[in-house]
Amino acid sequence: MHKIELLGVTHDRDGFDCGSEPLNLFLKQTARQHAERGISRTFVLVDEATTAPKPIMGFFSLNICQIKSESLTPQEAKKLPLDVAGVRLGRLAVAKAYQRQGIGKTLLVEAMGKFIDIFNSAGGNGLFVDAKDQDAKRYYEQFGFMAMASNELELFLPIKTIQEALVVGVNQ
Numbered sequence: 001m002h003k004i005e006l007l008g009v010t011h012d013r014d015g016f017d018c019g020s021e022p023l024n025l026f027l028k029q030t031a032r033q034h035a036e037r038g039i040s041r042t043f044v045l046v047d048e049a050t051t052a053p054k055p056i057m058g059f060f061s062l063n064i065c066q067i068k069s070e071s072l073t074p075q076e077a078k079k080l081p082l083d084v085a086g087v088r089l090g091r092l093a094v095a096k097a098y099q100r101q102g103i104g105k106t107l108l109v110e111a112m113g114k115f116i117d118i119f120n121s122a123g124g125n126g127l128f129v130d131a132k133d134q135d136a137k138r139y140y141e142q143f144g145f146m147a148m149a150s151n152e153l154e155l156f157l158p159i160k161t162i163q164e165a166l167v168v169g170v171n172q
């Protein structure tokens with residue numbers, strides 16, 4: 001069985017390789033420091049049956065963010081104040097041995113669920129992500145992420161799309 005855990009000392013950060021060195025280095029050197037300083041939180045997917053140091057199959061990180069509503073689509077922007085809050089999916093990566101097996105999708109659904117927890121307590125307009133290149137952009141677009149007006153690699157997944165995807169009611 002697979003399980004999502006908050007990144008901690010029992011996880012094998014050094015053994016993780018997703019094929020992108022900046023993402024590997026973030027996990028190895030930065031993710032725990034960011035968590036300690038309240039900058040972001042990183043969650044890892046592990047196999048429940050493994051013991052420390054647990055191999056990391058994939059990870060994502062989240063942080064609270066603020067953006068200008070004018071950088072959203074005009075339909076979204078007209079309903080909102082100038083500054084809006086959301087959650088940024090700062091990093092998403094799957095270990096090379098597990099790529100193309102649906103793990104990335106599993107991690108995205110987990111990230112959406114965590115956004116819904118925040119939304120239900122404090123509101124927010126959606127999930128934001130900076131795609132690192134056109135390939136990553138295409139990956140996110142298949143889940144409903146839309147390019148923002150400000151930059152075509154900055155993507156936005158509106159709360160409504162997330163709720164529909166997870167079939168979660170606003171008042172739940």
Ligand SMILES: CC(C)(COP(=O)(O)OP(=O)(O)OC[C@H]1O[C@@H](n2cnc3c(N)ncnc32)[C@H](O)[C@@H]1OP(=O)(O)O)[C@@H](O)C(=O)NCCC(=O)NCCS
Binds near residue numbers: 018020023095098102
């Ligand atoms: C991009 C990444 C997170 C995708 O995770 P994954 O578990 O391999 O992908 P999934 O199994 O969820 O993919 C589902 C579908 O997305 C598409 N897809 C997968 N990887 C893709 C990529 N790199 N670019 C575009 N589309 C992709 C495919 O259509 C795939 O279905 P298929 O395998 O049946 O063709 C992973 O490959 C990875 O970590 N890559 C290196 C780091 C990276 O690029 N991260 C993105 C940060 S901006």
